[in-house]
Amino acid sequence: MINELMIIIFTPLITGVIAWLLDIKGLREGISILGAAVPLAYLIQAHQTLTSQPSIQYSIVISGFKFEFLLYHLSWIFAMIAGVVGFAAVLGMASTTKDSYEWLFALMSLTGVYGIFLADDLISFFIFWEIMTFGSFMMVLKYNRKASLKYFLLSVLGAYSMLLAIGILYAKVGALDFTTIQQTLYQDAMRGVLGTNTLLSRNDMLLIFGLFLIAFGVKAGMFPLHVWAPDAYSETNQSYTAMFSGVLSKAGVYGMLVIYILLGTRLMYQFGRIGAAPKFGYVIAFLGGITIIVGGLLAALQEDIRKLFAYSSISQVGYILVGIGVGSALSIEAAIYHAISHALFKGLFFLIVATIVLRTGKTEFKDMGGLAEKMPITFAMTFVAILSLAGIPPLVGFASKWLLFEAVIHENMPILGGMIFFGSAIGFVYLIRFTYAVWFGQRPTDLDDTKDTPIPLAIAMGILALLNVVFGIAPGLVATELNKIFGKEIIKGTIWELNIGFGRYNGLLITIWLVTGIVIAGIIYFLGAKVRRVPVTDTYQGGNPVTMEYNLTIRRNFFLPLKETLAFWLRISFDRLYQDIGRWVEDLAETLRNYIYNGNVQAYAWYLAIILLILALWGV
Amino acid sequence: MEEIEFKIAPESKIKKKPSYIKPWLGLKYLFKKPVTIKIPHEKTQIAKKYRGFHTLDWKKCVGCNFCGQICPARAIEMTWLEVDGKMEKRPHPKIDYGRCTFCQFCVDVCPTGALRFIESFILTSEWEEDTIQLFDWVPIHPEKFRKLQESYNDWRFPVEKIEFNKETKEVVYHLRDGEVFKFKILGYGIRPPKKQKGGTDSKPD
Amino acid sequence: MITSMIGIALKAFLILLYATFVGFMFMGIIRIVTARIHRRVGPPIYQPILDTIKLLSKKSNITHGLIYDFGVLYALGATILALMFIPLGSISILRAYGDLILITFLLEIPMLGIMFAAMSSGNPWAGLGSQRALLTLLAVQVPLGFAIVALAEFYDTFSTYQIVMAQQTAGWSITYLPLLLAAVAYDIVLQAMFGKEPFDIMIAPGEISLGPMVEFGGKHMGILQIQHAIALFAETLFFSNIFLGGAVVTAFASSILNTLASLGILLIKQLAVLLIAIFIGAIFPRFTIDQAARFYWKWPTIIAAAGAILAAL
Amino acid sequence: MVDWRLFEPLFEFARKRSLWIVSFCTGCGGIEMPPLMTSRYDLERFGMMANPAPRMADLFLITGYVTPKTLKRIIITYELQPDPKYVMAHGSCPLNGGVYWDSYNAIKHLDKYIPVDVVIAGCMPRPEAVMDGINKIMEMIENGTADSWKRYKENYEWYKKNQDELFGEGWREREARRWIPWLMDKKEE
Amino acid sequence: MANGQEGGMSMREQAIVDKILEKAPYAEGKVRRERRIEFTVPAERIRDFLTLLKKNNFELMLQITPVDWPNDGEIELIYQIWSVTHRTHVMVRTRIPRELEKARMPTVKDIYPVAETYERDAHDFFGVYFEGNWKMEMPWILDDTEQDIYPLRKDFDMLQYVKKKYKILDRFDENKDNYVI
């Protein structure tokens, strides 16, 4: 019983190491899948346990440090995301992975994620954060050095920010476990309300919040810290990206929630509210809103499948951030709901991309086309994924987006409302571009002998697709779990229905009526005359005969008009800004090195002394 | 450029100002009467001398083949005809509306005024071997045509059906008023055909 | 249980029939009124029905694959679905679930089906048309979103039916400044939803030969015509409901009379919405797609955002 | 399947009253189409409208002479149209060459290459004459005699032979490939 | 009205002709009537001459007219140029042999860019090859089946060709064969 959490956390890592050491084709895949399946099984089992008791705890003391782990409803939900999507991704990797190296680091990062979700003190949180980052960094490094460096740099920035924030917190509060910190800060806030001196000053809070925001924002891919994501997501094993984008980015989201849990009341006291939302949350929400728009627009303009979905990931995480930022119970539930659905459909999407890349060896839109005939199973999965991401009822994407809309707009935030409206449309836009370029249209002849998906990938996609449908038709399944987090019925309704008082959504009803509508249309359709299949060259071409030598599909620059409309804004690039800063820093470092690292031992001693003095003055 | 002697319009006269409001004036005809001519119910006025179908006064025609020579479309063929067993003294133009451009130069050059035209212009037919024979005819007498035109007043071709027997070269016109008009084609060209041998191998020239 | 289900089915069928019929009449009215502005007679009002029957009775049809067929069916199915959620006087069956966001989405997703079908044909013209359609959708979304947000915040509910009921006591939405602004923006958006000039960029016959529709013929096009009719009905109905007060007549003793009266009132409101669209369509040329996007992101967005912010205050 | 013969009169009525025209002005007669379509003669009264896409069009108006280069496009466009489809030939030229009877670049007898339902005389036919032709086609649809599309199906071999004789075998591919070198390779400069 | 002004107007034209001929002694020139000038230039000097004309404000090339003279065994090329400045029309005539392999001319498209189109036209219908015009081989008006024949040449037997190509000429009378006008 006690070891359950440890098993959940460490099984992936251990199996990963075994797989790496064994390095026997076939066996290593089996072991790795087992390594992903075991935590999932334990998590499912834990659901039973959690109904009877509020949480499962475990702590371990290693050389004086006490590592605490806690599994309660919130972390269970996140761990389940990691479990399901991780399992699917590992299944997918069974088809796409070439060597055991990848297994080690992929499973290592899974362990990291589990650790983050289950950690109950800041030290273990940080350590697993680093494990996760290291694992994913190695995965990217294997494919693209430059992308991995960018990822590494920003991760390091995030890690140091977090470390600094933890340090400050520890210095002020004197504890690292979540419970103590939470209670201390709550009391601090109460003290503030009563008018006595607070433990932390306003600037401290601002600093801690800012540092945490950077730390988690980097991982979540929040604007303007998103620049690593498109490269890192696209330059790695695409099956792994299902986990990378579906689960690892959730660590950032989870981190934002941790801010709420630990600092929420204190921050709220310090900075107050705007309307119903806390001011600090407003920052998150607005950054999230901008993330939606920037990610979405950039996704529409990409020429590479992997890049498109990378930006799409960024955009979707923006939704979650908006939900978290608004900060009402409903919106946080909506955000977690969207985190679940994002993991489901984006995991599915990256598995699809993995299939395409595996089978065609191509990643650019201009080399694709007409694959729907050649890969019907994958296309069926894509269809589900598209409908889900685009937020088409009755799939899970719509249910979560709907909740988010209502939650945000209900809090009287018109601008955020407009932003997410725009975001959902841009989802349509880039998905259809993807569909058009990859699945429809004229098929280049070099793709004529493309095979359909391999079985492990198909199973992995099947699991995710099924969940997409099930959670969409029966949104209540998720809602009941979400309600448990707050311990009260925020989202009412039955298993089929979400009822939040000022709006209702019934997945089953929509399914029934959609099917009815399609059946009516189908009747009309089948009463008509028979259809004849025609090839792509037998279409309207202004009356001219064409052959396959002509390019009849818009393969490149599909959204050129959009690009032109946005030309002014596209010139502003944070990526380039960071590069510039990087160059300046390099320049500065070069200059400094010549002066500071002058090889004089005495000088080094002086530096050390000065640093120690500064630390002492600060009161550490 | 050299100096310009002619008047050049000032730019201010040519250029216009864009407006969002003025287009709304475009709705002003919404409740006015349409300018449409409702064709099956209304008739259009056809100009007095509209260049329509040909008429031929068989008596006046001297068979000079001016019309055949001027025709830009080679639509006119001089044809030797036999009406009621009696051969016409002169060849008459047979006009092919699968060629005719209705320029009516043939009428202009006709020295005796036998070939005329009338305002009627509607000739519609199914595209089938026996029905498009309508497009190839020796024009009927102007008075007859005029009478038919006035009685029906719908600018249609006066003949409803032309039967043409390819073996015997017999032609039967079924006029719109039920009248039947028969003749026989003996041959083509300016020279009279050689004496009957079935009437098929009457090579001109 | 079973009788109630049969009742619901019957009611749904009647609504569907009514909507289809009125939608076709609307299409006819569009053509006639446009013709009158053109100073001509125009076709009979039932012409769209004839067109549809003709298209459905074509003896040979083509397909470009399963998605080509399914997209068309999906478009019609989704439109029927959307229709069911919009309050239609007092007789709508799913109006309790008629959520603003849901309906807004449902009114857009038929487009997705059409795009899917069109794109699966692989025709570059259809690709161009889809590109334009999608960007129009994107452009429209901003003012549309703000307009919806304004409504939701003003009434503090997302239920269309509740909004209609609120208007029965408090007066039409457009009598309040924030919602008037939202209505103006929404009406401009509606112009694009109807596919009328200056925003008929998606089909633009003179430019891209009907764009996405270029490959549809026969029964596919017939189904799309039905879809268009229902969508026309649904869109005007939605606008009348949320901005023009809808119609819930309770003056008569007989419920049938009440229903008929409210249908009549709704019809008049829908026609008014339609006529504005026709008028604008008749007198303005077409924008290009980038101009349309810039336009929508400028004036309608400002108007709608002002409405939304005013409503939120 | 349902027996639709009962509804056939309704279908015929709909077909007759909703003739959509392929907008392809193949010859000079195209200039009389705008007046026909617009306010003065307003063909939309009969439910007719010009349609840019052949896939949904019923009526093909061959508005005058046809050059071989156009005929290729006409055949391709005609084959795109779904059945039942109707063809109306304007004026003299498609029938017997017209004023271009001796032109090296004009088709003399259109019915050798595609089937035609109705032909109207005139060079070019007045709008009234065209309307008469359309009336005729409507009548024929009602009688069921407008069956050129059936003829084309049944005698496809014959039509194809004639087309191939005129353009040479494999003309579609050849015609399509003509432009490839000019689209692929850049100019010398 | 033309007669009244003829004297004065022709002077102006004569001045232009003199000015041009001064610089281009290889050409012959004369005034046809008011606003009509005619030059005859040997084929090999045509580029020089047109460059000269362009310099002298003859801006608009209206047409290149080939005329086939089978009796002389030559094709006459007439460059029709209009001067907006002088308001004068110039015909520059030159003659080249009409045999297919000898009917070659240097292109003038670098002098008058629009000549490219006219040269394509002349090539399609008369088989005159303009060297240096890379669009010469590009499909123009005629279809590829007629690529080897040059229909506007005088020796192109149109009726024979039409009979061969379209099989029958006359629907109503197949034995109508005296096709002479």
Add this chain to the structure above:
Amino acid sequence: MVAQSELIKEARENGMDLLPLDKDTYELFFGPQHMATENFSIILKMDGHRVVEAIANPGFLHRGFEKLAEFRPWHTNVALLLRVCVPESDVPETIYSMAVDEIIGWEVPERAQWIRTTVLEMARVSSYLFWIMGLSFKLGVYTAGQWAAAYRERLMALFEQLTGARVYHIYTIPGGVRRDIPSDRWLHQLKDTVEYIKSKLPDFDHLVFENYITFKRMEGIGVMNKKFALSEGVTGPNLRATGVPYDVRRADPYLLYPELDFEVPVLNEGDALARALIRRFELEQDLYILEQLLDMGPPSGPYQVSDPRLKNLPRFKVPAGDAFSHVESTKGDFGAYVVSDGKNKPYRVQIRGPSIAHGIRVLEHLLVGSRIADVPVILMSLDNCPPDIDR
């Protein structure tokens, strides 16, 4: 681009068949079966919605007039050659007749000259109305187009009364015109029509030429400069829109134009809007010219030269010689070059349609870089007339 073609070449040499050949751009066949082109085809190489390369593919309307004219008697050629320019068929008639007149040395009677001028101006008005229809259909403001086509019918009716046909008038022949003016009533009707159309011009302004969106659509689209236009042989309103005051009616006066008063519009922008506004202004000027002509009234006298040879038209011979004549049509400088060798048929007739200059190279040039939505607008603003390219 070079790298791409080399790759393809390499792939082909190795027996690989990688189709389609160029994936960076796609091909769009714009016409001939398209609403915006009248049996004219442009092959567009597209990138997104921008044109990368355009190739005009004319020839769908080629009937070989220049050859056919060599087989028909002098007068009859009028019935043939007018088909070169369908929307304004009087222009080819007139230039051919003028050229033949010049070869023969005929001085056309004054009445015939008046009629010819009137007919030409009527043709210009009707052609401009037709153009307004085309432009507004392509812009999407169908209302104005419907009106323009309806008002044009009034002119068609007048043509019908004067010449006996609606479109192909076959009216102006060498030596004059074929018929006299039917009656004074016709003149009154013409006056009414001119006034009617004049009164309707503001309507077109409201809907098309003063519409905000028209400006948005046409401003800065398809810009030519003066030098380019001249070197490409562009004439007519298209040239005037670039700032060159060239109008054949003034530069090379013919018929009664020297006696008429009108203004030549010139703009310097050279874009589609400038071309449209020039045409709009010329329509007004043409109506003004017609008014002047009507005020002047047809001079009395014969409407044809009296020549005994005209009695036998099929054998009518023209002395050897050649002549070039041109008139200002709505599309530009329309010219004919006629050679006679003394027989009863022309030796060579060449028609110079203005569209051959602005419809091929200029079009190809202007389309590059334009949006697909601009293609019909540019096509219409140039007023490209395919039959006079194809002949």
